[in-house]
Amino acid sequence: MPLSPDEIERYKRQIMIADWGTPGQERLRAASVFIAGAGGLGSPVSMYLTAAGVGTIRICDCGEPELSNLNRQLLHDDTRIGTNKALSARQTLERINPHVNVIALPETITDRGIAGLAGDATLIIDCLDNFETRHVLNRYAVSRHIPLVHGAIHGLSGQLSVFHSPRTPCLACIFPPGVPKEIFPVAGFTPGVIGLLQATETVKIILGLGAPLYGTLLMWDGAEADFQKIPVCRSPACPVCGQQPSDRAI
Amino acid sequence: MDTQLSEQERERYHRQMIFPGWGTEAQAKIKKSTVFIAGAGGLGSPVSMYLAVAGVGTLRICDCGSPELSNLNRQILHDDSRIGINKALSARQTLERLNPDIRIEARTDTISDDTVAGIVGNVDLIMDCLDNFDTRHVLNRYGLQENIPLIHGGVFGMRGQMTFIHPPETPCLWCIQPGSPPPVLFPIVGATAGVIGSLQALEALKYLSGVGTVLKSSLLVWDGARVDFMLLPQQKNPGCPVCGDDAA
Numbered sequence: 001m002p003l004s005p006d007e008i009e010r011y012k013r014q015i016m017i018a019d020w021g022t023p024g025q026e027r028l029r030a031a032s033v034f035i036a037g038a039g040g041l042g043s044p045v046s047m048y049l050t051a052a053g054v055g056t057i058r059i060c061d062c063g064e065p066e067l068s069n070l071n072r073q074l075l076h077d078d079t080r081i082g083t084n085k086a087l088s089a090r091q092t093l094e095r096i097n098p099h100v101n102v103i104a105l106p107e108t109i110t111d112r113g114i115a116g117l118a119g120d121a122t123l124i125i126d127c128l129d130n131f132e133t134r135h136v137l138n139r140y141a142v143s144r145h146i147p148l149v150h151g152a153i154h155g156l157s158g159q160l161s162v163f164h165s166p167r168t169p170c171l172a173c174i175f176p177p178g179v180p181k182e183i184f185p186v187a188g189f190t191p192g193v194i195g196l197l198q199a200t201e202t203v204k205i206i207l208g209l210g211a212p213l214y215g216t217l218l219m220w221d222g223a224e225a226d227f228q229k230i231p232v233c234r235s236p237a238c239p240v241c242g243q244q245p246s247d248r249a250i
Numbered sequence: 251m252d253t254q255l256s257e258q259e260r261e262r263y264h265r266q267m268i269f270p271g272w273g274t275e276a277q278a279k280i281k282k283s284t285v286f287i288a289g290a291g292g293l294g295s296p297v298s299m300y301l302a303v304a305g306v307g308t309l310r311i312c313d314c315g316s317p318e319l320s321n322l323n324r325q326i327l328h329d330d331s332r333i334g335i336n337k338a339l340s341a342r343q344t345l346e347r348l349n350p351d352i353r354i355e356a357r358t359d360t361i362s363d364d365t366v367a368g369i370v371g372n373v374d375l376i377m378d379c380l381d382n383f384d385t386r387h388v389l390n391r392y393g394l395q396e397n398i399p400l401i402h403g404g405v406f407g408m409r410g411q412m413t414f415i416h417p418p419e420t421p422c423l424w425c426i427q428p429g430s431p432p433p434v435l436f437p438i439v440g441a442t443a444g445v446i447g448s449l450q451a452l453e454a455l456k457y458l459s460g461v462g463t464v465l466k467s468s469l470l471v472w473d474g475a476r477v478d479f480m481l482l483p484q485q486k487n488p489g490c491p492v493c494g495d496d497a498a
């Protein structure tokens with residue numbers, strides 16, 4: 001089905017981008033993404049992907065907004081304290097763009113449950129706050145050969161990379177399991193910057209625009225406004241992707 | 251406004267107050283601050299939303315336009331139900347929902363050399379979230395005259411730029427971008443405005459709180475297609491008609 005006149009008007013400023021056009025907008029509308037986490041990173045990621053017109057947003061969080069989340073989690077507000085974050089996210093996202101199909105998943109992400117949660121998503125966005133669950137996403141993304149857009153923050157710093165096994169290393173090649181959970185300082189704009197970079201990478205991957213961050217870890221230090229790009233390599237001994245053939249066509 | 255932090259505020263801002271060097275003191279400084287946001291569009295959305303949730307005491311947000319359907323791919327302050335009302339008034343509704351502990355003032359006038367003093371008034375910081383250089387230069391002149399720092403942001407397509415301007419310590423906006431390119435309807439990706447806007451909010455909070463290093467005399471240029479960030483050093487122009495030695 002072609003875009004309606006209403007959709008063309010709504011998205012016209014991005015349809016003007018070279019190599020975007022109405023075919024690109026239709027590709028976005030046909031896409032389904034799985035957003036793991038509706039917190040500091042999940043807020044800008046989901047809000048901007050919804051505004052941009054990604055057709056299906058599957059957003060998952062098992063927690064509830066707390067007052068101490070509200071210095072950064074724009075999806076929620078004081079009235080949502082006590083409701084599930086994924087359900088709260090759906091309310092906000094449906095207001096931002098009524099054309100988007102928002103599926104709220106108020107569930108815990110596990111190796112057993114993830115296939116059902118991710119459903120038809122062809123891309124996973126890591127908006128989590130702990131590495132244990134990130135590795136669940138990674139194992140699923142490697143087994144299905146779908147891209148994982150990784151983002152993480154700590155204090156005024158953050159990092160970003162796009163994993164797409166076997167073309168790139170996987171998360172476990174770079175961050176072996178075992179990083180402990182902790183309560184770390186975080187202000188809104190830090191996940192804002194990283195989350196918006198994740199949203200940009202997601203759109204680029206869906207549309208085939210520009211050069212996504214494959215095989216590169218972007219490290220950002222907000223205190224000094226310093227960005228560094230670090231090339232990253234597959235680990236042949238990686239327990240997750242080490243057995244994947246390296247020349248598999250994607 | 252009471253500059254002491256309530257129990258509720260301490261809980262709301264807890265996760266940022268545990269930054270080394272932030273604490274109660276920096277949070278109280280932020281609460282005492284008034285920030286003027288020029289523009290409630292693609293840049294003004296993330297700037298105002300992140301400054302609101304971080305607890306800037308007073309946000310004065312100005313826009314003379316109304317949301318249109320073609321704004322909604324990126325202007326997350328607004329939605330379909332706000333089409334036709336003024337953008338600053340729409341912004342106030344969204345921001346009051348995000349943080350009931352701060353004050354939001356909406357300004358619906360057009361900014362010009364004649365009106366700027368009455369619209370901006372006495373503020374600690376000006377955020378440039380505009381889409382044209384004519385009005386940016388009005389803010390630049392006013393900031394210089396009143397000694398108020400200006401955080402410039404601009405986007406085009408998948409590229410954007412940002413810098414902190416506070417002469418005489420830094421160049422002024424005219425030194426960096428003299429004159430005004432002709433206004434055109436340019437392509438824009440929502441997330442690009444989001445990236446630049448969040449970086450502007452970060453610089454604002456570093457300046458207001460005194461935590462971290464503010465990006466002075468350096469233009470941050472971002473290319474989203476290649477994920478490239480560049481810091482371009484900027485110098486004062488001694489012959490600048492706005493901030494130079496012979497300026498009126």
